[in-house]
Amino acid sequence: MSIFSDNLRYLRESRNESQQKTAEALDIKRGRYEPYESGKVEPPYEMLVRLSRFYGISIDLLLTVDLRKYDIEDMLRLADNRIVLPIAVDQHGENLIEVVPHKARLGYASGYADPEFIESLQTLSLPFLRNGKFRAFPASGDSMPPHRDSSYIIGKHLENLGDVSDGKTYILVTKNDGIVYKRLSRNANSSFTASSDNIVYAPYVVEYREILEVWEFVCSIETEAFAPDDVDVETVRGMFQELRKEIRGLRG
Template identity: 35%
Template sequence: MNLNEKIRLIRRELGLTQSALAEKLGVTRASLGAYEEGRAAPSYQFLLSLADLAGTKVDDLLRESNRIKVARNETPGQIPLVPVRAAAGYQKGFPDDEYVSELPHISLPFLGKGNFRAFEIMGDSMLPLPSGSIVIGEKVERLSDLKDGRTYVLVTRNEGIVYKRVFNHIRDQGVLTLVSDNSKYKPYTVDPMEIHEAWAAKAYISQEFPMGSRHPDSYRDAMGSGG
């Protein structure tokens, strides 16, 4: 791992944007960006400050083959939330740490450690999940790791942000099949090249409680019979 890669890794491990880390270290965001991309060499003072912030040593930063373990707070952080009104902007802004940092955030400590993101899902295609629910997903780095029959939030080039049940046919057909839980919507295929991000559904938040499976009259009957 090269020095520029270590600088980028440390920033991300600390959960800081380029602007935030640059301010802490007394440099401009442009300079930090140049260090991360390997277009400029940081000063020794910068490396001292960075090593101190990361709880490591300058020697560890300078050894090309050495990986960095950042000493950081292990408390689960807040999760960026992509509301419906921000969905269009997210399709373009998702690679930008600054953009993501400005999104609303929610805290769900029970999820533990991981790279999570929350998405507001509208529509009835995934009923019984109510429209307006917030689905929390964990980042899937490789589309080949998508599991058949699991649900994912997909950030796509042409379809926007969709929440679907996925069947992985990349190896044999070169496509993913997306299926809605609501049977009135037909399955369709998508080219993996159209997908920017995939997030495996881990939890959801809704202001609507699930309906009981019994007819309301059956509850009255049960109460009347004392059962």
């Protein structure tokens, strides 16, 4: 059985309802509902939306997170009664930002939905980052100057891919590539074109179905000072280009 089918069974049983009663509430026959719960059939898009609204839980959580590991009553409820993952806070109620270290980078794609994995990460708090869920990811390679391997890129979690804006930078967590940091442009066929600011790296297509998480870039933290040899013309140019883009984004 998949996480999704396990979640359906768990949510139904937590209400002490039969498959017949749940199917009637969804305005479908039990024979149509049962294969969704047993994992024999994947529901179409319109049924996913119906199930999400029925249980008040986002489609992303239904498909990717084992809800048996959480106390649903403690989860954050959005204005439309949808549920998202809990936000960790300190003793003063400040939002804590989990920091994904370099050594955990490769394992993040498989552990991102495991509460024990997330709880094992160290945290930090930045007072100017509020009203959202933030996480810090390690930069890797030279594909997105001026960020270097010694940088941590902080992103704001987006629940819906529809909130992605063309031309902005995002941290993607994908099934095949793990954590990547790219500039995204939306395509017409349920995919994005992911581009690097370093022209050495060719753009490529990322299908929506490959994406596990998307985090909008908000800021970065440099953990090492620039050495004189590191500061060349192209590095400085890239830094100013990124700064101009960020300023335009703030004005917009």
